[in-house]
Structures are given as structure tokens and as C-alpha cells.
Amino acid sequence: MNVLKKIQKYGLNWDLVSVQENKYYNMQKEGILKQQFGITFAGILRLHPIYGPYMDVRSVIDKDKDRYSILVPQYFFAEELEEFIDKHLQWYHKLRDGYVFSKSALKPQEDKYHMSFTVLTGSVSDGRSMAVLFHQLDYGKSVYVENYRKRPFLFVDKNTYEQLPAKWTIHDLYNIYKEHYDEQKQFRESLWHNIAKARAEHKPVKIPVVYNNYSLIQTYSERTTPYGVKFPIILMDEEKQKRIDEINRKYAKDSQRER
Numbered sequence: 001m002n003v004l005k006k007i008q009k010y011g012l013n014w015d016l017v018s019v020q021e022n023k024y025y026n027m028q029k030e031g032i033l034k035q036q037f038g039i040t041f042a043g044i045l046r047l048h049p050i051y052g053p054y055m056d057v058r059s060v061i062d063k064d065k066d067r068y069s070i071l072v073p074q075y076f077f078a079e080e081l082e083e084f085i086d087k088h089l090q091w092y093h094k095l096r097d098g099y100v101f102s103k104s105a106l107k108p109q110e111d112k113y114h115m116s117f118t119v120l121t122g123s124v125s126d127g128r129s130m131a132v133l134f135h136q137l138d139y140g141k142s143v144y145v146e147n148y149r150k151r152p153f154l155f156v157d158k159n160t161y162e163q164l165p166a167k168w169t170i171h172d173l174y175n176i177y178k179e180h181y182d183e184q185k186q187f188r189e190s191l192w193h194n195i196a197k198a199r200a201e202h203k204p205v206k207i208p209v210v211y212n213n214y215s216l217i218q219t220y221s222e223r224t225t226p227y228g229v230k231f232p233i234i235l236m237d238e239e240k241q242k243r244i245d246e247i248n249r250k251y252a253k254d255s256q257r258e259r
Contacts (some may be wrong), residue, residue: 007080010192012036012199014076016184019045019084029243031055033076033156037100038222038230039205042067045085047092047131051185052173053081058230060209060220063231068209068220087128095133095170103166112141113161115154127152134170139177206235 005016009131015034022030022044032039033055043057059067082089091099105120106113117134118127135145141249142157156164156173163176174181190205198205207220219235 004084005080006068007078009076009078010189011196012077012192016081016084031081031084032061033057034075035205036199036230039195039207039220039232041076043073045081046136047082047085047088047133048075048077048136049092049095049170050137050181051077052079052096053085054078055081057191060207060232062234066211068211068218068234070191070212071208071217073188074191075185076192077185077189088132089125091129091133095130098169098171100169101168103161103164103168103188106154106164108163114148114156116148116151117154118151124151136176137170137173137181139180142177143173198234209234 002014003017004019007014007016012035016031017034018032019029029045029046031043031230033043035041040061041055041057041238042059042061043055045053046056047053055078057070057076058073059069061067087154101115101120105115107115116127117130118124121127121130131145131154134154138144142160144155145152146155147153160173160176164172204221204223208217209220210217221233221235222230224230224232
């Protein structure tokens with residue numbers, strides 16, 4: 001399999017082996033990421049205005065190309081992913097470089113303040129791009145992006161508004177709730193650290209997954225052949241087959257007794 005990009009991240013070497021359009025995610029690009037030619041992940045490529053490019057990983061792929069959903073979607077952050085992303089890049093760089101907003105752009109509305117991205121940028125498409133990036137910093141009712149009068153707006157509560165300087169950047173907004181954002185980032189990266197730990201201890205990786213909303217939780221893992229080749233497997237499938245075989249054997253014995 002061709003490798004588009006080799007990425008060294010989370011203490012391990014990873015291979016980005018595919019990037020293509022995904023029609024189910026608003027025509028965003030989906031990446032396929034492999035670890036040591038065995039366990040394989042699929043995710044949508046996105047941009048975070050503070051942490052940078054990342055893959056929103058929601059599923060794993062087994063040796064038969066079947067997909068299983070990860071119970072908690074994980075974020076794989078890597079600067080190398082940027083070259084494969086073509087949406088929202090202009091505003092991503094502007095925001096990260098310190099694009100300045102005026103506090104007066106936030107207009108009072110009852111117990112909160114709101115700002116129109118469309119009015120601010122002067123363009124519907126630019127406004128939506130900026131909204132997509134700010135949406136990454138949603139935090140309950142303190143900070144959130146929402147459509148208002150069919151246009152995207154930033155909403156902040158009074159506490160947030162009062163902490164913003166007269167001229168502020170997205171970094172000022174992030175710093176107000178930095179502890180929360182960093183904690184969530186750490187939570188969304190826990191799988192990669194667990195994989196690195198398993199590798200260091202020479203243990204197989206085990207990831208809880210489901211095939212669909214109605215299936216039982218199964219375990220996505222890996223197996224190594226006598227020749228050292230790794231391939232991904234679903235462990236509970238094997239356990240199910242063993243139970244089925246036992247039931248069949250018992251049924252066969254009971255049938256013979258009845259005869």
C-alpha cells in the first residue's frame with residue numbers, strides 16, 4: 001500500500017495511506033491512518049484554530065475492510081496533515097497569526113453578546129469558514145457558534161465578554177477557558193497514548209468498538225503471524241464463534257441421544 005505521508009507523533013511512527021472526499025461529512029476529506037501495518041483508523045481531516053490540523057477519528061477498519069465505531073471519537077493532531085486540507089485554510093492562518101477583533105463587534109442580546117461572522121468578514125462564505133473554526137471552541141453556554149437569522153454568529157456570556165480586552169484575538173478567547181480546552185484535548189488523545197504504552201510494553205492494542213448502534217461492544221485488536229506480520233481482528237467475533245460451535249456440538253450430541 002502506498003504511503004502518502006509518514007508521521008512521527010505520540011511516540012510512534014504512523015502512515016497516512018489515503019485521503020479522499022467523504023460525501024457523508026459535507027464533502028470533507030477522509031484520511032486513513034495505519035500504525036505498523038496493522039491497526040487502521042479512519043477520520044475526517046479538520047483544522048483547530050489553536051491546536052492545528054487534526055484527524056477526527058471515529059472508526060477502525062478490520063482485515064475484511066469492515067468498519068467499527070470507536071466509543072469516544074479521538075483527535076489525531078499533526079502539522080503534516082495540513083497539506084491535505086483545502087477548506088478554511090485562509091482564515092485558519094489569519095486566526096492563528098493573531099487576527100484582531102474589536103470588542104464593540106460583540107453586540108448585547110439579553111444576558112449574552114453576539115457577533116455576526118458574515119458582517120465581520122463581509123462575505124457569506126468567509127463568515128461560514130470563520131464560524132467552522134470558532135465552533136472548535138464551543139464551551140457550553142459560555143462560548144458557542146449558532147445560526148441566527150440564517151447566518152452564523154458567535155455567542156459569549158457576560159463573564160466571557162468582560163474578560164476579553166478591547167482588541168482581542170482568538171487566543172484571548174482560548175486563554176479564558178484554557179484549562180477546559182486543554183483537558184478536553186488530552187481526553188481526545190488518550191487512545192494514542194494508550195497505543196504507545198502497549199507498544200512499549202510489547203502488548204497487543206485493544207480498543208472497545210461497536211459495529212452499529214444496536215450491536216454489543218466488541219474489542220478491536222491485532223494479531224501477529226509467525227512471520228511477524230500484524231493484522232487487525234475483532235476479538236469478540238472469535239469468542240462468539242466458539243460459543244456457537246459449543247452450542248452446535250451440544251445440539252448434535254442431544255440429537256444423537258434422541259435417536
